[in-house]
Amino acid sequence: MQNWIEKQRHLVDFTLASLARRKGKNLGLLAVYAAIVFSLASVLLFSHSVRREAALLLADSPEVLVQRMVAGRHDLMPAAAVDKLKGLRGVQTVEARLWGYYFDPVAAANYTFMVPTRDAPPPGRIKVGPGIAATRGAGAGDVLAFRAYDGTLFSFAVAGTLDSESALVSADLVLVSEADFRTFFGVAPGLYTDVAVSVRNAREVRTVAEKIAKALPDSRPILREEVLRTYDSLFDWREGMMLVLLAGATLAFVIFAWDKASGLSAEERREIGILKAVGWETSDVIRMKMWEGALLSLAAFLLGYAAAYLHVFYFGAGVLEPVLKGWAVLYPAFRPTPFVDGLQVFTLFLLTVFPYTVATIVPVWRAAIVDPDLVMRS
């Protein structure tokens, strides 16, 4: 065993000396290889983290939401329809909700105005999300003015800001009282944006949704599981889009790496010939090249993964941020929670380390079984 280890160490020594002879080329390869691993790992780590966080947070969103549709568009729900829902069997609670969008020309951003069903601020006062607080530079005690639906200027005193750690769900929220909401948007009493319904028996959610659709044919019930599925597929899709964008770079690298690993330069061919001539066995030459592939790909994986982990979980995924932001003025400043999928990391490890190592063996084996004299002469 000791002998075997010593032999491998000599092979590694020799491999490193051989790599050092082509320092520029090999360092370049290592840098590009690590950059590819970094990009792929960043996308995978970020998407998995946000997907898990979305699933955890939205598990507490309303069980069923009922929207009224008119000519295929979301419309206000009359109080009579809300009463109808209360009478359905299996329904536990019915909460009519008021919320809507407001475009703020000052910040050129969209806000979500919402009336909390519990602990709503008193009339004339609002609570704002951390995104708005940062964009408008508003804090408790400040006054924010917005233009109402009829053009009149509405001044609200900021009663407080929502916790900045909740930015992922609340960056653009403005919490107002019901009276202010109705006056501001011109929503008549007895009309609501939508209705949140909770169901007595969780297994009956679909049945209750069918009953709702039958009782209010112009409505559209949205189930919590559909909300969760939306976010699951959103991150699958986005991850896929990012990977497609990276596919070009990855493919170019694969071709480059394959060419580098599977095709031997004249210099390398001569080196193998000399090694064979001085008494190296074919298996030793193959082992040496295997060490070369393994060390290079392992170093690239470790460097790329470590950089990706720090980038996503310690530096807020700055490289991916522009893709996520789009044209949104308000974007939550949040640091992803480090949910890491071990299987995903292991798959990335297998896909980055093994193909390259294996690709190095075939041409070496081909060169190593040829007569040394012939190899050196060619």
Next chain:
Amino acid sequence: MRPSSLAFALIGAGSAFVLASAVDARLGVARAEPALARKAEMVRELGLTDLCLFTEARYTRHLSQADLHTAFQDHPLSLDHFPSGSLVPPRRTF
């Protein structure tokens, strides 16, 4: 120092970092749990349905509440022109 010793030391350090990142992730999740619980509480209290990821258009802000024909919702030739629209998958039935 032999080059192989240096190489193995560096690979060992890298592997230790990856293992440490797994521990760090676990600790990070444990540290974030109270904040996650507070956020979940806010979602429950306010009845929130969506993450505040894309605020540029109403159908990207509340993805799960958007109309079923989002891309053409303003008029039949109104193609989606917000960048985040391309990051949102089309409906399976589309």
